[in-house]
Amino acid sequence: MALLFCGMLLLLGGSDATSIADMDYGGVPLWINRLLGEPSVLSLQGRIDPGWFRANNPQACPKQCDCPIHWPTSVYCDHKGLEHIPDELPDRTEYLFLQGNNISSLPSSVLANITGLRWLILDNNQLQSDKLEQASLQNQTKLHYLFANQNHLTSVPSALPDGLRQLRLAHNNITSIGKGALQNLHNLTLLLLQGNRLQTIAQGDLKGLVSLNLLDLSGNRFSTVPRHLPPSVQQLYLSNNSLSGLDEDSFDGFLNLKYLRLSHCGLQSRGIHLHAFNHTSLVELDLSYNKLTTIPRVPTSLQYLYLEANEIQEFNVTSFCREVGLLSYSRMKILRLDGNKMSYNQLPPDWVYCLRVLQSIYV
């Protein structure tokens, strides 16, 4: 038994876990806290013979699922071709894996006996908004992670429990957030909504998300930078929206904004206000794959600027430094200008005085 146990841990530590996680979980890897006893793999598929669990684990386990003995509160029902969430889920369940099935509904009764649920993973199913019963999650006060990427949802589920920390809803068909759906989730730090059909965010939609750190709105139908976003956001991803331009106040109020991604947005230089990026908190700015002809003016605090695959023809030091002096210089470390209409010999002789801590430049 002891020998088998070691062998199993080795198998479970397989190195392919992270890449699978990246694809399945909306592109942001899952942070696992082993001290809480969180399971370190998201699927047991291909790792060990399920018969082994059944033979060695005396605890109750639904017949469609696998229950590993060393994570006694985890129930793995992923990739089993299920059309419904199994009944008789054990009351002890804290980590429930249901990804890669054909589940379309979430009835309120199915989780009713479970009081300690922490993760509910439902990626890659057929969940429909009208089959998600309002009451199904509201009593799950311990629920931290709700993942439902790649489903058929048309709106953000309502009556979410207050303690939620991550909500991943990438690649659904969501057209609106819905009044009150996300209000008062004071502990939510990560919200993934990329690959949906959002056009606007209404005032109040994201109100009360006072801890939100990462907001991914890439690949939606925004034509301008949405207003009414939580000011706590540090990472804002808006790539793959057709944006008409950026105004002086597009990013006003984001005092903590550090990482801003705006690639593949069809942006043109004349649509970008001179002071659009006047944010001293910015560390990284991605403007690759747009239609820029000049380098926009960026704050001297910026460290990473991605401008590859634009139509830039000239390099003007004033984009980076309004003045050059002992303490006034750009903190830029990496500057990408490859795939533009300029060459290295077009850099003016004085650029090194401004970009004096640069580590890499690609022209």
Ligand SMILES: *[C@@H]1O[C@H](CO)[C@@H](O)[C@H](O)[C@H]1NC(C)=O
């Ligand atoms: C889901 O159901 C469809 C048909 O209803 C079937 O073709 C498909 O293989 C099923 N998918 C899974 C993961 O079982």
Ligand SMILES: *[C@@H]1O[C@H](CO)[C@@H](O)[C@H](O)[C@H]1NC(C)=O
């Ligand atoms: C919940 O517990 C009750 C009482 O033990 C049981 O009758 C019922 O079937 C359980 N419900 C589910 C969905 O497991």
Ligand SMILES: *[C@@H]1O[C@H](CO)[C@@H](O)[C@H](O)[C@H]1NC(C)=O
């Ligand atoms: C939620 O809790 C309330 C109060 O304890 C109870 O009346 C209700 O039936 C519960 N809902 C579900 C879906 O379990």
Ligand SMILES: *[C@@H]1O[C@H](CO)[C@@H](O)[C@H](O)[C@H]1NC(C)=O
């Ligand atoms: C989204 O809706 C469109 C039209 O209603 C449909 O063709 C498409 O399959 C849906 N996609 C998903 C992921 O549900």
Ligand SMILES: *[C@@H]1O[C@H](CO)[C@@H](O)[C@H](O)[C@H]1NC(C)=O
């Ligand atoms: C939010 O997190 C704090 C700190 O971890 C915790 O004390 C509080 O109970 C959480 N709020 C909810 C509604 O779970």
Ligand SMILES: *[C@@H]1O[C@H](CO)[C@@H](O)[C@H](O)[C@H]1NC(C)=O
């Ligand atoms: C944006 O679209 C391009 C081209 O379709 C694709 O290669 C890229 O992965 C997308 N990026 C994001 C963040 O959606």
Ligand SMILES: *[C@@H]1O[C@H](CO)[C@@H](O)[C@H](O)[C@H]1NC(C)=O
């Ligand atoms: C740029 O930002 C700084 C500091 O936040 C502020 O003092 C200054 O007025 C801003 N300039 C413009 C033109 O917005």
Ligand SMILES: *[C@@H]1O[C@H](CO)[C@@H](O)[C@H](O)[C@H]1NC(C)=O
């Ligand atoms: C650089 O930009 C500044 C301000 O936009 C402008 O006054 C100056 O003529 C430009 N220099 C070159 C060489 O284009």
